Every structure is written in C-alpha cells, then in structure tokens.
Amino acid sequence: MLAEGLNGLLGHTALIVGFAASLFGALALIAAIRLGNARLIKTVMPYGWLALGGAVMAVVVMERGLITRDWQLAYVQRVGSRDTPALFNFTALWSALEGSILLWLLLLAVYTAIIMHRYRARLADPLVGWALVVMFFVTAFFFFLALGPTDAFRAGVTPDFTACCKGPNPLLQNHVLVLFHPPILYLGYVGFTVPFAFAIAALVTGRVGEGWLVETRRWALFAWGFLTVGIVLGGWWSYEVLGWGGVWGWDPVENASFLPWLTGTAYIHSVMVQERRGMLRVWNLSLLVATFSLTILGTFLTRSGVVNSVHAFSDSTIGPFLLGAFGVVVLVSLGLIAWRGDRLRSPGAIDSPISREGAFLANNVLLALFAFVILLGTVFPLIVEAKDNRKIAVGSPFFDTMSQPIGLVLLFLMAVAPALPWRKASGELLRDRLFWPAWCGAGTLALSVFLGATDLAPLLAFTFAGFAGGAAIRQLVLATRRQGYRGLLGRTNGGMVVHLGVIIIAVALAASNSYTRSAEFTMMKGETVSFAGHTFKVLDVLDFTTPRTVGIKAEISIDGGQAYAPAISKYTAFGMDVPTPSVKTSLVQDIYLTLENGSKPSTGEAKIKVFIKPMVVWLWIGGTLCAFGTLLAAFPGKNRRRPTDAVSAPIPLDEVASV
Amino acid sequence: MSAASSVKRWPGWVLLAFVVAGCLAYGVTRDAGARTPEERVEEISKQLACPICNGETVYESRNTASASIRAEIKNQVSTTDASDDAIIAYVVQQFGAKTQLLPRASGFESLVWVIPGVALVCAGVGLFFSFRKWRTNVDTVPDAADRARVEAAMAAEDSGES
Structure with a gap:
C-alpha cells in the first residue's frame, strides 16, 4: 500500500470536515428548535457552508487527482489512464462507484446550502428547521459513505502499469453524453431529498396542512424535470453508443431511475388534490417517502452487486449501509405517519369518480401499480434465488407485457382528465368538452392506418395519444385565448405542454418499437443493396487507429447521397469492442447503420446491419418539450388562488338535500 | 342551440365510434407484410437472456455466447419451419434455463x-x-x-x- 499523498490527505480532510459539519449542523439545529434558542440557530449557517465546502473540496481534489494522474490514489488507478482525453478524464469522476457517491454528495450539499440560504430568515420556523435537519442528516450519511465503504481517496498499491490504469470503461469514454446524463439524472434523483425533508418536517411539527406543500411544490417539479431529462438523455446515449438501436432495455439500473420518476409523477398530480381540497394527505406523504426511499433502494440494488446489470459497478461493501438507510427511512416515515394519524385525517370527500380529483386518483393508483410491477420484476430474480437457489432472469418481455396496458390506460386518462372539472362532471359537459379531442384521436388513428400502421397495441396508442394531445391543445388554446402568452404559464398550462411532450414520446416509442425494419448484408466494396425503399452502397472499408483504439469503419452512401461511417473500435487496453453506429436522422425515420464483426478491410468486405426506425427523433423532441413545459409550469400562473378561495361552484342546495 | 354544440350531440359521437371501430378493424386485420429472416431472429433473440452477462438480452449483448445463440436462431429460422415459440423452447433446452427471459406461468x-x-x-x-x-x-x-x-x-x- 502506498503512503497517503497530498490529494488523499486533502480529500479525507474535506470529507471529515463535511461529515462533522453536517452532523453538528443537524444536532445544533435540533437543540435550537427544542430550546427555542435564536442565537443557536444563527450558528447553523456556517455548518451548512462548511459541509458544502467539504463536498466541493472533495470533488475538486478528486478531479485534481485525475487530471494530474495521481497514481497514489487507488481510484485514479482504477478509472484514470495516461491517455484518456481531457473530457473523459474529467467525467471519470463518476465512472465508478466511489466517485459517483462524491457527485451525489456534492449535489446533496448544494441542495442543502440552497435550502439553508433560501430560508435563512425563517430558520427559527420549526417546519424549515426540521426540513434542514433531515437534509443535514442525509448529507452526513453520504459523507459517511464517502469516508468509509466507498472511500475514493484510499491509497493504492504500487501501480503495475501493465495491468492497471486503463481509464474508465470504454463505454464511458466514447460519447459526450457521459458529461450530461449522469449529473442531470443525479440532480433529479438527489433533488427529491428536498420535498422528502419537508414532508418529514411537516410530520414532526404536526403542520401537516397544505403549507409545506406550497414550500416544496417547485422543488418537486425541479427534481422531476431533471429526472425526466436525465432518463431521456440516458435513452439517447444508449441509442448512440450501444449499437442495438434501442433506447430502453428494462435493465435494473434503468428501472431504478424509472421507479422514483413514476412515484414522483404521481405526487406532482396528487399534490394538486391536496392543495385544492385538503385531501390525500397520507397518500402524498407516502409518495414522497416512496420516491426518496426508492432512490436509496435503487442505489442499493444496483450498486451493491445483488442485481446483475450492465450498468452496475463492481461489488462493494456499500450494500448493508444503503439497505440499512432504506429501512430507517421507511420505518421512521411510517412511524411518523402513524403518530400523526389523527391530524392526517382529511376533512373533505371526493364527490364523484368522474371529476378532476377522481382522475388524479385513478392516475395515481395506476402509476403506483406501475412502480410496484417494475419493482417486483426487478427484485423477483432475487426472491427466486433466495427461495430455490437458482438464477432466473426477468427481462423486457415481462416488462413490455406489463407496461403496455398500464401505459395505454394512462394515455387515456391524460385525454380525459384535463377536460374534467373539479368536484363533479355531468355527461353533457363531457360530451361537449371531449368532442374535438376525441376527433383528434380518431383523426390520428385514421392517419396512422392510412400510413400503413398495423397491430392493436400501437394503433390504440396512436388513438389515445391523439385524444390526449387534442385535450392538452384544447386547454392551451382556451388559456391563451383568455390570457395571451401568459396562458402558457403556470402549473396547469405548463403541465399541458409536458403532457404534449410525454404524448410525443409515447407515440415515438410505439412507432419505433412496433415498426422497425432491419436486415443484415455482407457486401463488397462498390456493391449496392436495396432495403425498405433505400439503397446502400459500400464506398470503402477502412482500418483506423487512434491512441486508444484500433478499429474498422465502412463508408456507406445512403440513397446515393452523403456517406455514413459505422465503425467498430477495439479499446486496446481493455480488449473490448465498442460499436459506433452511424445514423441518418429525419423527422420521419432514422436509418441506423452498424458495422458487424467479420468485416475485412483487406478484401473490401463489409458486414452491415441496417435498422429503419420510424420517428426516433421525436423521442428527443418530446423530451425537450417536457423540459420546456416543466419550466413553464414553474412560473406562477396569472390567477393565483388563495387557499381560502372557492374552488368551484357550490353544489345546488336541492342536490345537497337529496344526498 | 348553436350549430357547434348540436354537432357534439349523439350523431357526432356515433360517427366517431364508427370511424374508430372501422379504422381499428382494418388496421388490426390487415397483413403487416413478410418479416425478413433478420427480423425474426431479432424478435426471437429479444425474448432470450444472454447466459453469461448481466441482464442483457441475446439481442442486445455483443459477446460470443450471444453471438453463437443468434447464429443458432438464424440457422433454425432459415433451415426449419419451426415457430418462434418452438425456437425459443429449443434454445432454452440447448443453452440452459438461464436463457429463459420470460418467467414461466407455472410454479x-x-x-x-x-x-x-x-x-x-x-x-x-x-x-x-x-x-x-x-x-x-x-x-x-x-x-x-x-x-x-x-x-x-x-x-x-x-x-x-x-
């Protein structure tokens, strides 16, 4: 083992300072709240800044270690190399477990500091105080992980450059999206700590009314937006680098990011029922607890080696700690909910299932069921292994079968819900409001059949998507007619823009999954083949070499036009082949070319695979629209309601009498 | 009553129901066209797990074990009349239960x-x-x-x- 160097010393010091600051910050704040001591509360701020300083310092020191190739650090030996390009050397920070915990820690410390700064004048308010206590405790836990089970600053053994120091996994050093996907996904993942902290604070203080919801509304939206963009970017990355032409494989790590997205999506819908009607208090708290604990459980499943995944990092000792944290979060939250049971009883009633709140409730039940099914499928191999000691795999055929009907019903609800009024809807009102959206659905179906679409599931998806799109556009048209461009702002209207994004993604997924055409050709240089209405001519087959790779690429002209060059690169240090697909993108379809093993530049023979994938680009357009809609939703709408305002016309007295 | 609201009464909805039912019936029952052998290989390989890797399907995985299973599927597709399900059952029998990606509906x-x-x-x-x-x-x-x-x-x- 090497002696601890400067970076190791600085890193450990930063982590110890950060850990102590978070822990003392939490304890000081608890004492201050209990004693009502205003002077003690003022001492909390420096602890927060110190914790942030510790996290920033740890990340900066690790980057310094990577950039200066400090081989004294075991982590740099594992993910660093002498010839990794600067960009990928920078992103190598989060290319393995220890560094990714540092990134998590940094974002958590930033969120904690922002909350502390934002509410600095209200730290004496027990709701804010307890929320910050929770943030401090979670931050302290991650500092603990970074210091103990996933110590990134551990000194390494004397490096043997023939075996070590190869750089990050080849898949993490061949596309620029490695710079964006993990941090953005983590911003979403970690961001759900804020509403969770306020939920716990509401339970501890007993202020379980609607006040804490208003505080956390934008935080939940912010986290949700980043999680959504992170997941879409992950799909794009997979499409660009994995060479199988897909965006989603139901891999456990993908599922781990999708689970909190589902419960988070349920929350940002059901929270509106609580704000408007004061109902579903326990449900909303449970959703936030579920979202936060699913981020911890997901990290446990995928980072402890219990579930096999292409994304999973190597085995480590982090598992028991994360599982323990998950248990503590669930037990404490459930205990608090039980303790506050009396105050959580909601005063109102949902008058009719055919109402906005009825639709939100149905959407919530479906999203929760969806999350449950995916969690079950993800952990089921573990259950079978524990019971029968045999390995099984639960993969995309199971998840596809399960998610199709749930997705279709969710699309249908997206169509109907925006037209429903709060409290109660009459048949006449629905007949009127849903008429044009329903015709949009019928029109979309007719157009897709005209364009050649087949099979029940995608046809239903297109129909409901058209219906839902019509409903969203109807709402936006009505709002902008009344309020001009401000009709695009606010939660309801921004939410409709997000709905349009989700609908576009649903259509693109249905089309690209159902109607992809593919074929494989072995061709000689100069040869042309035709497939699915396109011609492909091999212009050349070439060897190429870079400092890190040797590879083969084929130059292929599509329809006599520009040349596209799919390649296979062998990362010499790893002996691992990484495909580089080449894609001709258009709004209608992508032509996705990959070069297969067996191609021979010496004889001019190219083995290529062609995928014709309809509408793929709309996945990214839909994702962008989701991000844009989330921004619009974060702006206050024109007519902000006070909690005491009436939410809809009162029920006529004769109806009340008849109940 | 305005013309706009009268069109939304039952005749408009009945017409809508006919259009949707007609388009669905036509779209679902028409022939989607022949699949290329590669497309069959892909569909089958998406239903099978790579036996030696971490949670990938035979379709996604790039390693040699999956390549040999793909080759076997291709061979079955081009030389036999076996159905997709029969080929999946054959591969599971040949390459082990680990390749079974869809949990069984029994036990x-x-x-x-x-x-x-x-x-x-x-x-x-x-x-x-x-x-x-x-x-x-x-x-x-x-x-x-x-x-x-x-x-x-x-x-x-x-x-x-x-």
Whole structure:
C-alpha cells in the first residue's frame, strides 16, 4: 500500500470536515428548535457552508487527482489512464462507484446550502428547521459513505502499469453524453431529498396542512424535470453508443431511475388534490417517502452487486449501509405517519369518480401499480434465488407485457382528465368538452392506418395519444385565448405542454418499437443493396487507429447521397469492442447503420446491419418539450388562488338535500 | 342551440365510434407484410437472456455466447419451419434455463404474473370502498365547529400570524 499523498490527505480532510459539519449542523439545529434558542440557530449557517465546502473540496481534489494522474490514489488507478482525453478524464469522476457517491454528495450539499440560504430568515420556523435537519442528516450519511465503504481517496498499491490504469470503461469514454446524463439524472434523483425533508418536517411539527406543500411544490417539479431529462438523455446515449438501436432495455439500473420518476409523477398530480381540497394527505406523504426511499433502494440494488446489470459497478461493501438507510427511512416515515394519524385525517370527500380529483386518483393508483410491477420484476430474480437457489432472469418481455396496458390506460386518462372539472362532471359537459379531442384521436388513428400502421397495441396508442394531445391543445388554446402568452404559464398550462411532450414520446416509442425494419448484408466494396425503399452502397472499408483504439469503419452512401461511417473500435487496453453506429436522422425515420464483426478491410468486405426506425427523433423532441413545459409550469400562473378561495361552484342546495 | 354544440350531440359521437371501430378493424386485420429472416431472429433473440452477462438480452449483448445463440436462431429460422415459440423452447433446452427471459406461468415463478393482478384488484376494491365511504359521508353544510374554525383562521390571518 502506498503512503497517503497530498490529494488523499486533502480529500479525507474535506470529507471529515463535511461529515462533522453536517452532523453538528443537524444536532445544533435540533437543540435550537427544542430550546427555542435564536442565537443557536444563527450558528447553523456556517455548518451548512462548511459541509458544502467539504463536498466541493472533495470533488475538486478528486478531479485534481485525475487530471494530474495521481497514481497514489487507488481510484485514479482504477478509472484514470495516461491517455484518456481531457473530457473523459474529467467525467471519470463518476465512472465508478466511489466517485459517483462524491457527485451525489456534492449535489446533496448544494441542495442543502440552497435550502439553508433560501430560508435563512425563517430558520427559527420549526417546519424549515426540521426540513434542514433531515437534509443535514442525509448529507452526513453520504459523507459517511464517502469516508468509509466507498472511500475514493484510499491509497493504492504500487501501480503495475501493465495491468492497471486503463481509464474508465470504454463505454464511458466514447460519447459526450457521459458529461450530461449522469449529473442531470443525479440532480433529479438527489433533488427529491428536498420535498422528502419537508414532508418529514411537516410530520414532526404536526403542520401537516397544505403549507409545506406550497414550500416544496417547485422543488418537486425541479427534481422531476431533471429526472425526466436525465432518463431521456440516458435513452439517447444508449441509442448512440450501444449499437442495438434501442433506447430502453428494462435493465435494473434503468428501472431504478424509472421507479422514483413514476412515484414522483404521481405526487406532482396528487399534490394538486391536496392543495385544492385538503385531501390525500397520507397518500402524498407516502409518495414522497416512496420516491426518496426508492432512490436509496435503487442505489442499493444496483450498486451493491445483488442485481446483475450492465450498468452496475463492481461489488462493494456499500450494500448493508444503503439497505440499512432504506429501512430507517421507511420505518421512521411510517412511524411518523402513524403518530400523526389523527391530524392526517382529511376533512373533505371526493364527490364523484368522474371529476378532476377522481382522475388524479385513478392516475395515481395506476402509476403506483406501475412502480410496484417494475419493482417486483426487478427484485423477483432475487426472491427466486433466495427461495430455490437458482438464477432466473426477468427481462423486457415481462416488462413490455406489463407496461403496455398500464401505459395505454394512462394515455387515456391524460385525454380525459384535463377536460374534467373539479368536484363533479355531468355527461353533457363531457360530451361537449371531449368532442374535438376525441376527433383528434380518431383523426390520428385514421392517419396512422392510412400510413400503413398495423397491430392493436400501437394503433390504440396512436388513438389515445391523439385524444390526449387534442385535450392538452384544447386547454392551451382556451388559456391563451383568455390570457395571451401568459396562458402558457403556470402549473396547469405548463403541465399541458409536458403532457404534449410525454404524448410525443409515447407515440415515438410505439412507432419505433412496433415498426422497425432491419436486415443484415455482407457486401463488397462498390456493391449496392436495396432495403425498405433505400439503397446502400459500400464506398470503402477502412482500418483506423487512434491512441486508444484500433478499429474498422465502412463508408456507406445512403440513397446515393452523403456517406455514413459505422465503425467498430477495439479499446486496446481493455480488449473490448465498442460499436459506433452511424445514423441518418429525419423527422420521419432514422436509418441506423452498424458495422458487424467479420468485416475485412483487406478484401473490401463489409458486414452491415441496417435498422429503419420510424420517428426516433421525436423521442428527443418530446423530451425537450417536457423540459420546456416543466419550466413553464414553474412560473406562477396569472390567477393565483388563495387557499381560502372557492374552488368551484357550490353544489345546488336541492342536490345537497337529496344526498 | 348553436350549430357547434348540436354537432357534439349523439350523431357526432356515433360517427366517431364508427370511424374508430372501422379504422381499428382494418388496421388490426390487415397483413403487416413478410418479416425478413433478420427480423425474426431479432424478435426471437429479444425474448432470450444472454447466459453469461448481466441482464442483457441475446439481442442486445455483443459477446460470443450471444453471438453463437443468434447464429443458432438464424440457422433454425432459415433451415426449419419451426415457430418462434418452438425456437425459443429449443434454445432454452440447448443453452440452459438461464436463457429463459420470460418467467414461466407455472410454479413459484407464476407469482410474478399473479401478484400484479392481485394488486390491481386490491387497488380497484380500495377505490370502490373509498368512493362509497366518501359518498355516504358528504358533509357539505358547515356546522358550528366548522364556522368557529374558519373564524379563528381568518382572525389569525388578519393579525398577520399565518
């Protein structure tokens, strides 16, 4: 083992300072709240800044270690190399477990500091105080992980450059999206700590009314937006680098990011029922607890080696700690909910299932069921292994079968819900409001059949998507007619823009999954083949070499036009082949070319695979629209309601009498 | 009644139902065209797990074990008349149960199919009883205690405490 160097010393010091600051910050704040001591509360701020300083310092020191190739650090030996390009050397920070915990820690410390700064004048308010206590405790836990089970600053053994120091996994050093996907996904993942902290604070203080919801509304939206963009970017990355032409494989790590997205999506819908009607208090708290604990459980499943995944990092000792944290979060939250049971009883009633709140409730039940099914499928191999000691795999055929009907019903609800009024809807009102959206659905179906679409599931998806799109556009048209461009702002209207994004993604997924055409050709240089209405001519087959790779690429002209060059690169240090697909993108379809093993530049023979994938680009357009809609939703709408305002016309007295 | 609202009465909806039913019937029953052998190989390989890697399908995986399974599927597709399901069963038999990606619908594994159904039924029953409870508990006329609570809240708001 090497002696601890400067970076190791600085890193450990930063982590110890950060850990102590978070822990003392939490304890000081608890004492201050209990004693009502205003002077003690003022001492909390420096602890927060110190914790942030510790996290920033740890990340900066690790980057310094990577950039200066400090081989004294075991982590740099594992993910660093002498010839990794600067960009990928920078992103190598989060290319393995220890560094990714540092990134998590940094974002958590930033969120904690922002909350502390934002509410600095209200730290004496027990709701804010307890929320910050929770943030401090979670931050302290991650500092603990970074210091103990996933110590990134551990000194390494004397490096043997023939075996070590190869750089990050080849898949993490061949596309620029490695710079964006993990941090953005983590911003979403970690961001759900804020509403969770306020939920716990509401339970501890007993202020379980609607006040804490208003505080956390934008935080939940912010986290949700980043999680959504992170997941879409992950799909794009997979499409660009994995060479199988897909965006989603139901891999456990993908599922781990999708689970909190589902419960988070349920929350940002059901929270509106609580704000408007004061109902579903326990449900909303449970959703936030579920979202936060699913981020911890997901990290446990995928980072402890219990579930096999292409994304999973190597085995480590982090598992028991994360599982323990998950248990503590669930037990404490459930205990608090039980303790506050009396105050959580909601005063109102949902008058009719055919109402906005009825639709939100149905959407919530479906999203929760969806999350449950995916969690079950993800952990089921573990259950079978524990019971029968045999390995099984639960993969995309199971998840596809399960998610199709749930997705279709969710699309249908997206169509109907925006037209429903709060409290109660009459048949006449629905007949009127849903008429044009329903015709949009019928029109979309007719157009897709005209364009050649087949099979029940995608046809239903297109129909409901058209219906839902019509409903969203109807709402936006009505709002902008009344309020001009401000009709695009606010939660309801921004939410409709997000709905349009989700609908576009649903259509693109249905089309690209159902109607992809593919074929494989072995061709000689100069040869042309035709497939699915396109011609492909091999212009050349070439060897190429870079400092890190040797590879083969084929130059292929599509329809006599520009040349596209799919390649296979062998990362010499790893002996691992990484495909580089080449894609001709258009709004209608992508032509996705990959070069297969067996191609021979010496004889001019190219083995290529062609995928014709309809509408793929709309996945990214839909994702962008989701991000844009989330921004619009974060702006206050024109007519902000006070909690005491009436939410809809009162029920006529004769109806009340008849109940 | 305006022309716009009269069109939304039942004739417009009936016409809509006919259009949707007609298009669905035509779209679902028409022939999607022949699949290329590669497309069959792909569809089959998406239903099978790579036996030596971490959770990838034979379709996604790039390693040699998956390549040999793909080659075997290709061989079966081009030389036999076996159906997709028969080829999947053949591969599972040849390359081991680890390649089975879809849990079986029998024995302990069937739980992964049954539990979601049970959860759906429970959710439905839960919702039914919730709505029934809400319906019988409609409490729209404020009583004296409600009025006192509102007055206290308004007074608190006026004095700037909230």
